[in-house]
Amino acid sequence: GVIIKALSGYYYVKPLGEDGAPIDSESSVQCRGRGVFKNRGISPLVGDRVKYVLTENGEGTVTEVLQRETELIRPPMANARLAVLVFSLKEPEMNVQLLDKFLVHIEQAGLTAIICLTKSDLVDEKSEQKYKEIIELYKKIGYEVIRTSSKEGLGFNELKEHLAGEISVFSGQSGVGKSSLLNAMMPGLALETNEISMKLGRGKHTTRHVELIPLDNGGFVADTPGFSQLDFLEIGVEELGDCFREFREYSGGCKFRGCTHTHEPGCEVIRAKIDGLIAESRYQHYVQFLEEMKDKKRRY
Ligand code: GDP
Numbered sequence: 001g002v003i004i005k006a007l008s009g010y011y012y013v014k015p016l017g018e019d020g021a022p023i024d025s026e027s028s029v030q031c032r033g034r035g036v037f038k039n040r041g042i043s044p045l046v047g048d049r050v051k052y053v054l055t056e057n058g059e060g061t062v063t064e065v066l067q068r069e070t071e072l073i074r075p076p077m078a079n080a081r082l083a084v085l086v087f088s089l090k091e092p093e094m095n096v097q098l099l100d101k102f103l104v105h106i107e108q109a110g111l112t113a114i115i116c117l118t119k120s121d122l123v124d125e126k127s128e129q130k131y132k133e134i135i136e137l138y139k140k141i142g143y144e145v146i147r148t149s150s151k152e153g154l155g156f157n158e159l160k161e162h163l164a165g166e167i168s169v170f171s172g173q174s175g176v177g178k179s180s181l182l183n184a185m186m187p188g189l190a191l192e193t194n195e196i197s198m199k200l201g202r203g204k205h206t207t208r209h210v211e212l213i214p215l216d217n218g219g220f221v222a223d224t225p226g227f228s229q230l231d232f233l234e235i236g237v238e239e240l241g242d243c244f245r246e247f248r249e250y251s252g253g254c255k256f257r258g259c260t261h262t263h264e265p266g267c268e269v270i271r272a273k274i275d276g277l278i279a280e281s282r283y284q285h286y287v288q289f290l291e292e293m294k295d296k297k298r299r300y
């Protein structure tokens, strides 16, 4: 099975069939972990594929954690391969700097990013051109970009195709439309959205723990409460350039090894920027993040 939730010492394991897809008709089994994991320094994570045995009263015991494909620290989860970065085009306006920051973390974690732009229906003609250019920019770098509207039913079949059979994390600021999108993709899901919580006169219930939601196509998604504390502590200064995908094409040609692409002579990244092959906005964010990293590392 796969651990879809971990809470108060229990692991909730969704049974998987021979093909690795969840068995829809079987609900999750509440399992205890065996003490043996702690001794070996393995702590089962949401997303882990595990072996378990059934014990009395319908509960179970996790006996083995299978090899992980990926491991994320924030949110703590295993085996995610896709990260859906959700940004709204309006309300709130898209924050391209934050997108680049997410992308750095995704590249470092080795996940595949899908950029999902929500609330397409709210975009006026004036902003349309600006967004077209942004979309083109990220597509050119090699990212999948999908525009959606939960109001108009746009884009979710396309998105859903990507999620089939995968464990995905949905990340984005509160209010960008993550819950609305997941609800629209999965009739019957009924996650609480902001609109509903407003009506009920309270802020949206935000979960602190990670939980996987099974889709009807063999995929699972984790609706994470946004990477709010995105810091760069786990990334080395010399790694940052490689987390900007399109830089890699040029950085091999830099004259100096360990070139930071800021002031060095013979820097091919700077040259590519001047030639218009690397977008000004991406380069600027790179320099900003580099400063931020150096600052943080000085302070800690
Ligand atoms: P979350 O915090 O990211 O889960 O965002 P919600 O799904 O709760 O949505 C926040 C607000 O945006 C709600 O008032 C939604 O009705 C609204 N919203 C979400 N998606 C769309 C959309 O595609 N179009 C429009 N016009 N509004 C949307």
Ligand code: ZN
Binding pocket: 251, 254, 255, 259, 260, 261, 262, 264, 266, 267, 268, 269, 270
């Ligand atoms: Zn360089």
